[in-house]
Amino acid sequence: xxxxxxxxxxxxxxxxxxxxxxxxxxxxxxxxxxxxxxxxxxxxxxxxxxxxxxxxxxxxxxxxxxxxxxxxxxxxxxxxxxxxxxxxxxxxxxxxxxxxxxxxxxxxxxxxxxxxxxxxxxxxxxxxxxxxxxxxxxxxxxxxxxxxxxxxxxxxxxxxxxxxxxxxxxxxxxxxxxxxxxxxxxxxxxxxxxxxxxxxxxxxxxxxxxxxxxxxxxxxxxxxxxxxxxxxxxxxxxxxxxxxxxxxxxxxxxxxxxxxxxxxxxxxxxxxxxxxxxxxxxxxxxxxxxxxxxxxxxxxxxxxxxxxxxxxxxxxxxxxxxxxxxxxxxxxxxxxxxxxxxxxxxxxxxxxxxxxxxxxxxxx
Numbered sequence: 001x002x003x004x005x006x007x008x009x010x011x012x013x014x015x016x017x018x019x020x021x022x023x024x025x026x027x028x029x030x031x032x033x034x035x036x037x038x039x040x041x042x043x044x045x046x047x048x049x050x051x052x053x054x055x056x057x058x059x060x061x062x063x064x065x066x067x068x069x070x071x072x073x074x075x076x077x078x079x080x081x082x083x084x085x086x087x088x089x090x091x092x093x094x095x096x097x098x099x100x101x102x103x104x105x106x107x108x109x110x111x112x113x114x115x116x117x118x119x120x121x122x123x124x125x126x127x128x129x130x131x132x133x134x135x136x137x138x139x140x141x142x143x144x145x146x147x148x149x150x151x152x153x154x155x156x157x158x159x160x161x162x163x164x165x166x167x168x169x170x171x172x173x174x175x176x177x178x179x180x181x182x183x184x185x186x187x188x189x190x191x192x193x194x195x196x197x198x199x200x201x202x203x204x205x206x207x208x209x210x211x212x213x214x215x216x217x218x219x220x221x222x223x224x225x226x227x228x229x230x231x232x233x234x235x236x237x238x239x240x241x242x243x244x245x246x247x248x249x250x251x252x253x254x255x256x257x258x259x260x261x262x263x264x265x266x267x268x269x270x271x272x273x274x275x276x277x278x279x280x281x282x283x284x285x286x287x288x289x290x291x292x293x294x295x296x297x298x299x300x301x302x303x304x305x306x307x308x309x310x311x312x313x314x315x316x317x318x319x320x321x322x323x324x325x326x327x328x329x330x331x332x333x334x335x336x337x338x339x340x341x342x343x344x345x346x347x348x349x350x351x352x353x354x355x356x357x358x359x360x361x362x363x364x
Contacts, residue, residue, distance in 0.1 A: 004031050004135065005053055008020055008031065008128075008131065008132075008135075009049055009050070012047065012102065013049045015100075015102075016100065017049075017100045017101070017126060018098050018099055018100050018123075019046055019048050019049075019098060019102070020046070020101070020102035020128050021044055021087070021091075021103050021116070022045045023042075023044040025038070025043060026302045026306075027104065028044065028045050028055075029230055029302055031047070032068070033068050034055070034057075034064070034065045034069070034070055035068070036061055036064070038057065041057075041077065041083075042056055042058075042077060042083040042112075043057050044057075046087070048094060051094040051095060052072050054072055054090055055073070056077060057074065057075075057077070058076070058079075059076030059077055060076075061076075073090075084112075084118075088120065091120075098123045099122070099123060100123060100124045100125075101116070101123050101125055101126070102127065102128040103128060104127075104129055105125075134307075136302065136306060137299070137307055137308065137321075138322060139301060139323050140321070143301065144321070144345055146228060146229045146230075147301070147323055147343065147354055149229075150225070150226055150227070150228035150232060151233045151343050151355045153182065153185065153226040153228055154226055154343075155356050157178050157181065157194075157222075157224050157235075158222050158224065158235055159357060160177060160181040161174050161177065161178045162237075162364055164178070165239070165241055166214065167215065167216055168214065169214050170210070170213055171196045171210055171211070171212050172209050179194055187226045187227070190224060190225065190227065191224070191225030191226060191233060192225065193208075194223075194224045195207065195209060195222065195223035196221070198215070198218055198219070198220045198221075198241070199212070199219070200333070200334060200337075201337075202219045202220070202221040202238065202331075202336065202337030203333050203336060205293065205337075205339070214241055215241070216242030216243070217243060217245075218242070219238050219240060219248065219252075219336055219338060220239055220241050221236065221237075221238045221339060222236065222238070222239075223235075223339065223341070225304065230302055231301060231302060232302070233300070233343055233355070234304060234325050234327075235341055235357065236329075236341035237340065237359070238337075238340065240252075240362065240364070241363075241364055242363070247335060249361070251288065251332065251335070251336050251338050252336075254286040255328055255330050255338045256340055256360070256361070258279035258280075258282040258283050259279065259326060259328050259342070260359070261279060261282055262326045262328065263353060265278050266346060266350065266351035267318065267346065267347075267349060267350045267351060268346060268348065268349075270318050272309075272314040272317075273311065275296055275326065276295060276297075276310055276311055276312040280292060280296070291332050292328060292329060295310055295311040296310045296311070296312075297341075298324060301323060308324060310324055310325075318346050322345070323343065323346075324343075324344060326344055327342075328340065340359055341355075342355045342359075343355045
């Protein structure tokens with residue numbers, strides 16, 4: 001049994017929990033090495049205190065799961081099968097009656113929970129999220145290597161997008177050029193929908209690219225990432241197309257100062273909230289506090305957003321191996337929107353910045 005599965009088994013024993021049924025694709029990948037999007041079909045891993053685990057997946061994916069390195073039993077479910085009857089049979093065949101079952105309450109929908117409850121009506125259901133969240137919080141050296149590589153692809157994607165900026169070109173044309181370049185490099189999936197926003201749209205933190213044409217005298221904001229060997233990267237850069245006015249320049253320099261100060265403060269022993277407060281105070285002191293409308297950052301790994309959430313209320317103490325984003329922004333409607341984002345990994349003495357594309361204000 002691999003170390004991750006063994007850790008879950010030991011946790012079950014310590015918590016006096018009979019089994020855990022893990023169903024989110026990201027956690028299935030973390031525990032098994034098998035990455036899948038099963039759509040409406042059932043995907044999951046059942047882990048026990050002593051017995052060997054089993055994987056349940058669509059029957060047509062069983063070969064792929066074995067090829068990915070899964071060494072234990074696979075319950076391949078046909079489209080005409082009732083997967084819950086088969087899962088219940090497999091569990092009872094290993095441990096008999098189930099008294100306590102750990103599930104991912106954040107992931108399992110009501111219909112699926114009711115299917116489990118119907119088959120294990122006398123069981124108590126507990127949450128597995130916290131255990132899995134803490135396991136994934138510290139990245140090992142292999143994970144860090146992959147994340148560095150994913151960040152390098154993100155750097156290249158931003159560079160590609162900036163080269164594509166031309167007056168009259170649309171945001172979606174630039175998105176298409178970025179994603180085409182990534183596919184040429186072997187990247188089949190972006191971490192999330194690639195974002196290119198220009199002008200007033202850059203002042204919307206979750207704006208959607210469209211057929212808006214790039215015009216001079218505005219910012220162009222890029223927010224993107226790739227999935228590389230199952231791990232995500234996430235970078236934001238904002239560049240100037242043509243000249244900027246005084247306030248636009250001041251906004252950019254304020255965000256840059258806040259971002260760099262938070263990165264410089266990131267090291268073991270510092271609380272996550274301190275990073276957010278450092279960046280937030282700089283932005284507030286410049287008069288833009290009300291326009292920094294989100295947390296400083298989020299954990300990064302298999303999921304694009306994972307633990308920890310870097311907010312001004314999070315008391316989590318940073319440790320070596322944690323990977324998260326630092327991404328302050330100022331969004332003034334009708335004036336400008338600027339965000340600068342890096343992926344950072346906590347080291348023994350500080351933070352390694354994984355995303356390397358330059359942050360100084362760039363005019364194109």
